[in-house]
Amino acid sequence: MFRMVGKILLLNITSDMINMEKDRYDQELKTWWRNEDWTEQQTFVEAKFVSNEPIVVIGGCARSGTTLCRVMLNAHPDIVIGPHTNIFVPITVNLPYIASQLSIDLDDVKRMHCHSSDWAEFIDNIRAAMVHKYNKPVWGEKTARNVHSFDWILRHFPNCRLIHMVRDGRDVISSLRTYPHKQLVDDEICSMPHHEMPLSECADRWLRATGEGMAFRGDERYIEVRYEDMVREPEATMRRILAVMGLPFNEVVLKHDCQAGPLVDTTKFYQNATAITPINHKAIGRWRKDISESEQHEIFPHLSQRLNELGYDASNGAL
DSSP states (O other), X not given: OOOEETXXXXXXXXXXXXXXXXXXXHHHHHHHHTTTTOOOOHHHHTOOOOOOXXXXXXXXXXXXXXXXXXXXXXXXXXXXXXXXXXXXXXXXXXHHHHHHHHTOOHXXXXXXXXXXXXXXXXXXXXXXXXXXXXXXXXXXXXXXXXXXXXXXXHHHOTTOEEEEEEOOHHHHHHHHTTOOOEEEETTEEEEOOOOOOOHHHHHHHHHHHHHHHHTTTTOTTXXXXXXXXXXXXXXXXXXXXXXXXXXXXXXXGGGGGGOOSGGGOGGGSGXXXXXXXXXXXXXXXXXXXXXXXXXXHHHGGGTHHHXXXXXXXXXSSOO
């Protein structure tokens, strides 16, 4: 069955998952996509702690290259960014999950949580632990849904750099339609049985995520990065990101697929395991073969304005 951790669908499941009812599965996804699992936990909402330490936070609509950005930056000698933890998302606290994802001792994580005045201070204690453990001065966090918490993040980490990963919405909804498509069975990454989400749900998710991120345009701490630029011109894109972060460019970020260690253990980000492989362009323009002409006529008009705002050619499709 599906395993829920902190009310987030992890899909770390057994073969019993095949027998799960599709309607229930789709509803869990919709709850997740709409942030209906968010809570009003006091330590998050009423947090007062402020850290002036430099950090970097990556967010964006799922299937937009957030994991690729994460593994490339993690290769830099001055930056440590582990797999997603949901630590900036106000959901039910799950300390074992955070500890596992970051390869930090659970007792240490519990101690940090116990000794923190609020959630912002707990995050800063995690930051300090990661900086010490991996001997890198700048900590970062990548969870796609961070894009919905950018305001909270800047209030409590004013020296943060926000990276908003964006991608052609037509390709995003093509990918979201059958996402997630992997499962972890007995520590092996396997394909999931085929399923499809309504394209309208996928479009709504992309529009909501991109809109909330773009609200920070004009803030010098905000960096908007197109997935297509990341894969077509990785060096120029990395130079731009690192310059905003005040860090020197290092060619090792272009060799992200040569990394080793617990932070690139693909069982911790198995939905996006290809991010640790050499960069390729094959996913650009996938909508042309994945979305029928009738679906294009139905859905694309709702995406056209946002596509234009992000610099994409919205006319290059059935609009």
